[in-house]
Amino acid sequence: MIRSLLAGAALASFVVSGALAQDVTLRIQTHHSPESISGQAIGQFYDDIEVMSGGRIAVEPFYASAVVKSTETFDASINGILDGDMTSGAYQTGKDTAFQFIGDPMGGYDTPWQMYAWLYEGGGLEAAQKLYNDLGMQLIGWHIAAPESLASTTSIGNPEDLKGWKFRSPPGMETQIFANMGASPIVMDFTEVFTSLESGIISGADMSNLAVNKSSGLYDIAKYASFPGFHSMPADHFAINKSVWDGMPEDLQRIIEVAMQKMSFRLSLSGSVATQKAAQELAAEGVTIQDWSPEDRAIFREASLKAWDQFADSDAARELIQMHKDFQKTIGLTNAQ
Numbered sequence: 001m002i003r004s005l006l007a008g009a010a011l012a013s014f015v016v017s018g019a020l021a022q023d024v025t026l027r028i029q030t031h032h033s034p035e036s037i038s039g040q041a042i043g044q045f046y047d048d049i050e051v052m053s054g055g056r057i058a059v060e061p062f063y064a065s066a067v068v069k070s071t072e073t074f075d076a077s078i079n080g081i082l083d084g085d086m087t088s089g090a091y092q093t094g095k096d097t098a099f100q101f102i103g104d105p106m107g108g109y110d111t112p113w114q115m116y117a118w119l120y121e122g123g124g125l126e127a128a129q130k131l132y133n134d135l136g137m138q139l140i141g142w143h144i145a146a147p148e149s150l151a152s153t154t155s156i157g158n159p160e161d162l163k164g165w166k167f168r169s170p171p172g173m174e175t176q177i178f179a180n181m182g183a184s185p186i187v188m189d190f191t192e193v194f195t196s197l198e199s200g201i202i203s204g205a206d207m208s209n210l211a212v213n214k215s216s217g218l219y220d221i222a223k224y225a226s227f228p229g230f231h232s233m234p235a236d237h238f239a240i241n242k243s244v245w246d247g248m249p250e251d252l253q254r255i256i257e258v259a260m261q262k263m264s265f266r267l268s269l270s271g272s273v274a275t276q277k278a279a280q281e282l283a284a285e286g287v288t289i290q291d292w293s294p295e296d297r298a299i300f301r302e303a304s305l306k307a308w309d310q311f312a313d314s315d316a317a318r319e320l321i322q323m324h325k326d327f328q329k330t331i332g333l334t335n336a337q
Contacts, residue, residue, distance in 0.1 A: 023055070025058045025059070025083075026240070028059055028084035029065060031070035032236075034063045037091050037271060038145050038213070042061075042263070046059040062082070068082075070091065073091075083241050084241070084244075085239045086238050087237070088103045088236050089103035090172075096314050097313050098128075099173070101172055101317060102131070103236075105233065105324055106173060106232050107300055108303050108333075111147070112146070112147075114270075115233060116268075118255065124272070127319060127320060127323055136241065137239045138239060139238075140220075140238040141164050141261060142236065142237070143264040145235060145270075146229075146272060149209055150206055151211040151224070152165070152203055152225075153204065153221065153224070155221065159300060163183065164177065168206060170206065173311040182302065193207065206223075210275040210278045211327065214278045219287050225288070225289055227279050227290070230292050238260055252253075256300035309321065
């Protein structure tokens with residue numbers, strides 16, 4: 001009797017431990033290179049979840065959009081070609097303009113920490129989750145490197161300087177925001193920026209954060225830089241196929257969520273240091289670093305909120321916009337209703 005009880009206990013132990021030891025392999029794509037600041041942070045995240053899970057989670061990483069185009073990563077994850085997407089939620093505005101206010105609520109916040117606060121303390125994650133779940137995905141979190149900086153051959157030190165300013169802009173809501181400020185945004189590919197600056201077709205460009213802009217050689221031509229940036233702070237998301245997520249045990253889900261927050265916050269710290277260092281080096285090289293005052297940022301935010309309302313064309317987008325406005329008021333950024 002005792003022997004059969006022991007045998008039964010051993011069998012139960014074997015079944016439980018076998019279930020716990022079951023491996024989960026996640027095929028995840030990012031558009032970042034492994035050498036970039038974001039790519040290094042993502043690589044550390046992969047290592048963290050593998051180590052913390054005792055090897056129960058394995059990651060098959062794909063950098064620099066090696067499997068599909070960056071904008072196709074989300075659909076590839078939905079359809080099972082990949083399991084996870086670490087690109088930009090803003091790539092999915094064609095599905096719903098609400099994704100703009102998840103991927104980059106332009107002009108809405110001054111620091112990554114304010115955006116993280118909206119996500120985790122302002123109800124953002126729960127609201128966004130409904131959008132992701134309806135499409136068959138699970139949003140795990142954001143990661144933000146740094147606010148983006150503008151580059152210009154003329155001064156861009158205040159809202160008045162933007163009037164008539166011709167610059168390279170990405171397509172979408174940004175063109176509406178800067179048009180509201182009196183600027184003349186021109187949508188063009190990155191490859192056209194340098195020749196367009198040299199020839200005077202444009203006077204400036206929106207490309208990336210200060211450190212990336214510097215490494216690209218942009219400030220060899222453009223001798224004015226906005227820093228810290230005020231207009232854009234893109235948040236890349238990590239989203240997993242919902243069926244894959246739901247099939248994972250809760251402890252592995254928790255490991256991924258906690259490691260995601262660690263990666264996000266460490267990336268923002270690294271990005272802050274990298275851009276501060278770039279600002280010091282550029283200033284020493286004769287580039288004028290221009291930081292907008294709180295009053296000027298408020299003017300830009302007002303123009304941004306107007307463009308938000310113009311851009312939104314879905315109930316989900318309007319819900320997220322109102323949540324952002326409410327949270328901005330909570331933390332003292334705006335009095336918008």
